[in-house]
Amino acid sequence: xxxxxxxxxxxxxxxxxxxxxxxxxxxxxxxxxxxxxxxxxxxxxxxxxxxxxxxxxxxxxxxxxxxxxxxxxxxxxxxxxxxxxxxxxxxxxxxxxxxxxxxxxxxxxxxxxxxxxxxxxxxxxxxxxxxxxxxxxxxxxxxxxxxxxxxxxxxxxxxxxxxxxxxxxxxxxxxxxxxxxxxxxxxxxxxxxxxxxxxxxxxxxxxxxxxxxxxxxxxxxxxxxxxxxxxxxxxxxxxxxxxxxxxxxxxxxxxxxxxxxxxxxxxxxxxxxxxxxxxxxxxxxxxxxxxxxxxxxxxxxxxxxxxxxxxxxxxxxxxxxxxxxxxxxxxxxxxxxxxxxxxxxxxxxxxxxxxxxxxxxxxxxxxxxxxxxxxxxxxxxxxxxxxxxxxxxxxxxxxxxxxxx
Amino acid sequence: xxxxxxxxxxxxxxxxxxxxxxxxxxxxxxxxxxxxxxxxxxxxxxxxxxxxxxxxxxxxxxxxxxxxxxxxxxxxxxxxxxxxxxxxxxxxxxxxxxxxxxxxxxxxxxxxxxxxxxxxxxxxxxxxxxxxxxxxxxxxxxxxxxxxxxxxxxxxxxxxxxxxxxxxxxxxxxxxxxxxxxxxxxxxxxxxxxxxxxxxxxxxxxxxxxxxxxxxxxxxxxxxxxxxxxxxxxxxxxxxxxxxxxxxxxxxxxxxxxxxxxxxxxxxxxxxxxxxxxxxxxxxxxxxxxxxxxxxxxxxxxxxxxxxxxxxxxxxxxxxxxxxxxxxxxxxxxxxxxxxxxxxxxxxxxxxxxxxx
Numbered sequence: 001x002x003x004x005x006x007x008x009x010x011x012x013x014x015x016x017x018x019x020x021x022x023x024x025x026x027x028x029x030x031x032x033x034x035x036x037x038x039x040x041x042x043x044x045x046x047x048x049x050x051x052x053x054x055x056x057x058x059x060x061x062x063x064x065x066x067x068x069x070x071x072x073x074x075x076x077x078x079x080x081x082x083x084x085x086x087x088x089x090x091x092x093x094x095x096x097x098x099x100x101x102x103x104x105x106x107x108x109x110x111x112x113x114x115x116x117x118x119x120x121x122x123x124x125x126x127x128x129x130x131x132x133x134x135x136x137x138x139x140x141x142x143x144x145x146x147x148x149x150x151x152x153x154x155x156x157x158x159x160x161x162x163x164x165x166x167x168x169x170x171x172x173x174x175x176x177x178x179x180x181x182x183x184x185x186x187x188x189x190x191x192x193x194x195x196x197x198x199x200x201x202x203x204x205x206x207x208x209x210x211x212x213x214x215x216x217x218x219x220x221x222x223x224x225x226x227x228x229x230x231x232x233x234x235x236x237x238x239x240x241x242x243x244x245x246x247x248x249x250x251x252x253x254x255x256x257x258x259x260x261x262x263x264x265x266x267x268x269x270x271x272x273x274x275x276x277x278x279x280x281x282x283x284x285x286x287x288x289x290x291x292x293x294x295x296x297x298x299x300x301x302x303x304x305x306x307x308x309x310x311x312x313x314x315x316x317x318x319x320x321x322x323x324x325x326x327x328x329x330x331x332x333x334x335x336x337x338x339x340x341x342x343x344x345x346x347x348x349x350x351x352x353x354x355x356x357x358x359x360x361x362x363x364x365x366x367x368x369x370x371x372x373x374x375x376x377x378x379x380x381x382x383x384x385x386x387x388x389x390x391x392x393x394x395x396x397x398x399x400x401x402x403x404x405x
Numbered sequence: 406x407x408x409x410x411x412x413x414x415x416x417x418x419x420x421x422x423x424x425x426x427x428x429x430x431x432x433x434x435x436x437x438x439x440x441x442x443x444x445x446x447x448x449x450x451x452x453x454x455x456x457x458x459x460x461x462x463x464x465x466x467x468x469x470x471x472x473x474x475x476x477x478x479x480x481x482x483x484x485x486x487x488x489x490x491x492x493x494x495x496x497x498x499x500x501x502x503x504x505x506x507x508x509x510x511x512x513x514x515x516x517x518x519x520x521x522x523x524x525x526x527x528x529x530x531x532x533x534x535x536x537x538x539x540x541x542x543x544x545x546x547x548x549x550x551x552x553x554x555x556x557x558x559x560x561x562x563x564x565x566x567x568x569x570x571x572x573x574x575x576x577x578x579x580x581x582x583x584x585x586x587x588x589x590x591x592x593x594x595x596x597x598x599x600x601x602x603x604x605x606x607x608x609x610x611x612x613x614x615x616x617x618x619x620x621x622x623x624x625x626x627x628x629x630x631x632x633x634x635x636x637x638x639x640x641x642x643x644x645x646x647x648x649x650x651x652x653x654x655x656x657x658x659x660x661x662x663x664x665x666x667x668x669x670x671x672x673x674x675x676x677x678x679x680x681x682x683x684x685x686x687x688x689x690x691x692x693x694x695x696x697x698x699x700x701x702x703x704x705x706x707x708x709x710x711x712x713x714x715x716x717x718x719x720x721x722x723x724x725x726x727x728x729x730x731x732x733x734x735x736x737x738x739x740x741x742x743x744x745x746x747x748x749x750x751x752x753x754x755x756x757x758x759x760x761x762x
Contacts (some may be wrong), residue, residue, distance in 0.1 A: 119620060177480065270453065316472075317470070318512075318516060321427075321466075321468050321516070322517075325427075325466070387515065387516055387517055388513035388516070390516075391511075391512045391515035391516045
C-alpha cells in the first residue's frame with residue numbers, strides 16, 4: 001500500500017498545494033520568537049514589524065496598498081467578512097439596499113454565506129446564470145442592476161471557478177456594477193499565483209485570497225479591501241486588523257503567507273506556461289485512452305492547472321477510489337462535510353444533467369507537478385474507467401439489478 | 406462500517422486475516438443529522454466520523470458511498486407500503502437483501518473487490534461440495550442469521566462475517582485492545598431511519614392516521630375507537646384503551662389489523678396461537694428442500710419453533726410443532742436445519758388448526 005501521506009501522484013493542487021520552501025523557512029524562523037504583535041515592548045514591536053513587512057509584501061504582489069490588506073483565518077472567513085460586512089454597512093447607509101447579485105457557480109463559502117443572509121437578514125439573493133462553459137452571463141447582471149440599482153447592496157463574482165477552472169469576466173462585472181456605484185467583491189482564492197491578479201487595476205472593492213492554495217500554510221488568508229469601503233466586522237475584540245477583524249495576530253502563519261505570495265506571484269507567468277502545457281498533455285493523454293471523456297469549462301480562458309473531465313457512464317466517486325488505490329489523488333469537485341457526494345451545483349448551473357454532474361473528476365496541477373504525473377494517469381485511466389463503468393451501471397447510473405433480482 | 410463496534414472489529418479482523426480491506430460507510434439519508442441521539446447508531450455524520458476513525462486506526466482506506474436513493478426506494482418505501490397493506494415488515498432484513506448484499510456487493514464486485522465483510526453475527530462454512538452454508542453465530546443472544554436469511558448462495562459466496570465465532574463481550578474487549586474508540590459505543594437498535602424510535606408516529610405522519618374501530622373477534626361488537634392502526638402490532642396487549650372488561654376478566658390482545666378500514670380486531674390470548682404458516686417469496690441459501698423437519702424463527706431474536714416445512718415451487722407451508730403466538734403477515738420466517746439456515750419466506754397467512762373440528 002502506498003503511504004497515504006505521500007501520494008505517488010498528487011493531482012489535487014486546487015484543494016491544497018504543497019508549501020514552498022521559502023514559506024516553510026519563514027514560518028520556522030518565527031515559530032521560536034516570542035512577542036504578541038499588539039504588545040508595546042521590543043519583542044512585540046519585532047513581531048509587529050514582521051506582520052507589517054508581510055502586509056507590504058502581499059500588497060506589492062497584488063497591486064494593493066498595505067492598508068488594504070486585512071489578515072483573516074482564510075478564504076471562508078474572508079468571503080464571510082466581505083459579504084456580510086458589505087451587506088450590513090451598505091444596508092445601514094440606505095435600508096433599500098437589500099439585493100445581492102452573485103453567480104450560480106460560486107464556492108460554498110460564498111453561496112452559504114449568501115443563503116444565510118437571505119434566511120436571516122432579509123437579503124434578496126439573485127444568483128445569475130452562467131453559460132455552458134461556466135462563464136457568467138454579464139448581460140443578465142447588467143439587466144438585474146438596471147432594474148433597480150438603488151436596491152443593490154453588492155455584487156460578488158469569483159475570479160476563477162474552483163471546479164471547472166473557467167475565468168470570470170471580472171472587468172465587465174466591475175464596469176457594470178460601478179456604473180451604478182455598487183461595490184464588487186471577488187473570491188480570487190483559485191486565481192492568485194495562477195493568473196495575473198492586480199487589485200488596483202481590476203477595480204474590485206474587495207478580494208479574497210488564502211495562503212494554502214498558493215504554497216503557504218493553512219489557516220491564514222486575507223481580504224484585500226479598499227480603504228474607503230466600509231465593512232461591518234464579524235469578529236469583535238481587540239480590533240487588531242484595521243478594526244475590521246479582531247483576534248491575536250498569527251505572526252508565523254502571516255510570515256509564511258507573505259513568503260508564498262511573493263514566490264507564487266513572482267513566478268506566475270512561467271508557472272502558468274509550464275503548468276498549462278502539462279495540463280494540455282494530461283487532457284490529450286486521457287482523451288487518447290478514453291475517447292469519450294469530455295473537457296468541461298472554458299477551453300481557453302481557464303486556470304492553467306485545471307483539467308475537469310466527464311467520463312460518461314462512470315460515477316466520479318468510483319473513479320476517485322480506484323485512482324486513489326493506485327496512488328493517484330484527484331477530486332470529484334468540492335469536498336463536503338459528510339463525505340456524501342452531491343451532484344456539483346457548478347455543473348448543474350452549466351446545464352449538465354445530474355448524471356453527467358456525478359460522472360466528473362477534477363485533476364489540478366501545481367508547482368510540483370511533472371510529466372511523470374501525467375504519464376502515471378495515462379497508464380491508469382483506461383482500466384479504471386472500464387471498471388468504474390461496470391460499477392456505474394449497477395449502482396444507479398442506468399440502473400440494472402443483477403443480484404437483487 | 407456503520408460507525409459501531411461490530412463492523413469496526415469485523416474490518417480489523419478481515420484486514421488482519423490478510424485481505425485487502427477498504428472501509429465503506431453507507432450514506433442512507435440525503436440529509437444526515439449531525440449528531441447521534443438515542444440508540445440509532447448508523448445514520449449521522451457523527452457515526453460516519455466514528456467509522457472513519459476506526460478505519461484510520463485499522464490502517465485501511467475509507468470512503469462514503471451514497472446509497473440513499475436505493476435505500477429509500479427498496480427499504481423505506483417498502484416498509485411504508487407493507488404497513489399500508491396491513492403487513493409487518495422487517496426493514497433490516499430488506500436492507501441486507503437489497504442494499505448491503507445486493508447494491509453494495511454488485512458495485513464492489515464491479516470495482517474489483519471479491520466480497521463484502523460485515524459485522525453481522527453469523528457463521529459461514531464452506532461444505533465439501535463447495536456450497537457455502539450459513540449457521541447461527543456462536544453467541545446465540547447476538548445471532549443475526551435471521552436478518553441474513555434472505556441471502557442466496559451467490560450472495561453468501563461473496564460475504565464474510567468475521568464475528569460469527571465470538572461472543573459480543575469478546576468483541577468489545579478486542580475493540581478496546583485494538584485501540585478502537587467505539588469499543589464502548591452502545592449497540593444500535595430500533596429502525597435506523599426513524600430517528601426518534603416512534604414507529605407508530607412515523608407511520609401516522611407518512612401514511613395518515615388510519616383511525617378506526619376496535620372490534621371483538623367473536624361478536625364483531627365495536628368496543629372502542631383508536632386514532633391510528635399503525636401504532637398496533639399483532640399480539641399487542643397494552644395501550645388498547647378499551648373501557649369495558651371481558652366477561653371472564655381475561656385481557657384482550659390484538660389479533661388482526663385491517664389497514665384499509667382501520668379495523669383492529671381484539672380477543673383472548675388463545676386466539677393468537679398459530680400452528681400453521683403459509684409463506685411466499687422464498688429465498689434459498691442453497692438447493693431448496695422439498696420437505697424438511699427442522700425449525701423456524703419468526704421474528705428477530707424470537708424463539709425457535711420445531712417445524713415441518715414443505716415446499717411447492719414458490720409456496721412454502723410450515724407446520725409448527727411448537728405453536729407460536731401473534732404472528733403477522735409480512736414477517737419473515739427463516740428456516741433452519743439445526744444451526745444451518747436453509748432459507749426464508751415471507752409469511753402470507755397464519756392460522757390455528759389444532760383443536761379445530
